[in-house]
Amino acid sequence: MILLNWQEIFYINRFTTSRWDPQSRDDVYFEMIFIEEGSGRISLNGKTINYKGRDSFIFSQEEKPEIKIYETTTFIVYRLTQLMFSSKINLNERQYWLRRCEYIFNHPKRSFDTAVRKMEDQDLIWRIIFFINKENSNKEQYYLEIIANMLSTLLSILARNVTDTPFSKELLLKSAKKTERIDEIYAYIRYNIYDSKKLKIANIARHFHITSSTLSNYFKKETGNSLHNYIILYKLEIVKDRLLNSEFTVSQIAIQLGFTDESHLTRIFKKYCDSTPKQFKIDNGQE
Template sequence: MKRYILHTPFSIYHFEAATWDHSVHKHTYFEIIFILKGSGIHRINGNAFQYAESDVFLLGPEDFHHFDIQELTEFSFVRFNESIHKQLPGDKDRPWQPIIRTLLNTSSQSRGSIVADKQEKQKLHHLLAVLEAESSDDQSQYFEVIRDGLMRSMLIILARNLFSQTQSRPVRKDSIEAILMYIRQHIYRPEDLTIERLAEHFHYAPAYISLFFKKQTGESLKQYIIRHKIKLIEARLLYSQLTLSEIADEFGYTDESHLCKQFRKYTGTTPIAFRMRV
């Protein structure tokens, strides 16, 4: 399956289409998809969702999708990497930081369009209009500050809507989606991602949860966790100034050497070489 790559922390792609020319694909980034007009079917992770004007979708790096366009559709794709919401000095105690982190590490796509309320959709589309206008002058000294404020507001509104949906339509605790959600939420705590801990949390035998995960995803539980972690580390290397020691500490590695060894095993290159190649 093709994987699209974003080489900058942020971009907006606004276009109209009568037919969808892209094959089913994944990304290395997140994207908020706005439907400005038109209708059709949005196929996400094997599920089909009818879409219409003003719908809003949020996709993460592991989501795969494509559109079946039934009526000429105007799209706006807001694409961004995790680094755009990097924690700055003084941010640690800001209440929106954990909300955004939880949103980006929560599987949202078995629910289709995140926002149902008309007024909530209007708020998001107004923010999009301002964001697109500001992006036309992205060399301005004020652009990044304005962009980050607008993006933060968008994501908080999406989180508010997604989490209210989650409360009214809870994910089954024994579903593969629940396991994937748990992994994404605990990816920085390796002690919570052992087979034994996962089996205990989901009330499965350790051997069974491994077989269940492999059957549902085609990949072993251990391999999925490592590859998801490596994907996040690649984003840190490309879009942050964190040292290898700081990255190793963030992701729970015993030391920098352990991080380098595992990174090279799964990517074929060292973290330093990966960071310097762009």
Template structure:
């Protein structure tokens, strides 16, 4: 790809990332940007949306949640709304940024992936390039070229084409995260526990399906055996895992979405706002409103 001279628009785009612990929002569900960067660090930036970063050229290091990983041409990196990161550039770097909101992931009708949102949040536990499935390398390169072509040569129905390409990129990212997560399981771990975790994450909004009796029936276990099995494999009881996972999602809603409390109540099957607030206070020793105000970072316009 021919390197272009940085113009004022790109310089402003780069500079707005430099201020520590600033929160950036997007004004649309999906946004695709081409960015050229010089050798300056991307320090302590935090976004209110998911972001897929594809490295077109250059190399350097990316720190995500205190984990350092190198990047180079062809790296595909997924940043989730709760990630803290900065970019340390060794060589002038060209990037394609694909930004999409949590609401977009949640509301889109994925054909066969019930827990797409949960799967993408799994990237928080990974660092560096998520493109580990070799056959996907060619697919991603083709999608990226198509997105770049749309940026530089927009045509009729460009928005519809862009959404198609972005959706394909999201699914490929999810596939690679799923495979990477499976590879992180040690030889001593029974892989059935991953199926149980996937089931819990995919049904986290349905209290009836999260009952131990329902999970045990689904996987052919007795309730007693399921409890001891899950504790042995994961290090926590199944109820602790469900409550901790639900709490993480609620925290994300409060910090990185525009959802109202009554919408969160409905989404997670609480009886009313008082019930949700009591659940939240028991763990955080503060109300939902206090938590949101106390954690809210400064917004970048």
């Protein structure tokens, strides 16, 4: 296997400027912009946020922020590229990165805002950034492995800050708004989508301190869909994304998402999507 260069997978750039020049983002899968110092504003989809030193922002490929600088700003930009999905990459951390990114992108409460709101996490983020930049500059023995481990920690902190509301095991028993209750169930499922054991209805119910029947009936009543069906449909959305945007085989995707094997995934996919995974790729110009 010909391995990709590290820089093709994880892009690191630190620069100071008084004018933001938009760069091509065609290869971007996940972008992190950290403000070391300076001030200005960042706009996305009609919403504008004034930034200052130590602020952090995260964007998907489809999200193209507009940046206006008021005071000369030092930016630190990290990018995970689409080549993360390539079969030519052999990084142990890749699956973890993908899972954390998917959780962040798909969290029901995610909105355009500063990515880190907890002060203690903000301090931790900047310590990690310091050491990533140091390792990348010095390039001493094992520096790539060290950066990969620190990036995993960084993504976990960002995932933790997607919402200020932590999982509440008593949410369904108290007077929270219905949308908040459902969002907590959605969030739990999406966070654990690769862990089939934690997705068992009995285990989800145990997490929220209610019975399986209460959880199932409540979810069906509020969403019009069964909990089992929702989990399958969410997995299939990930399957479709992997089929169209990665070099993973159907067999590899099946294993990643907890299906028994390729035939199991194919059977479920055909039932819900009216085609096989391979036909889906062909229909969407990927074969």
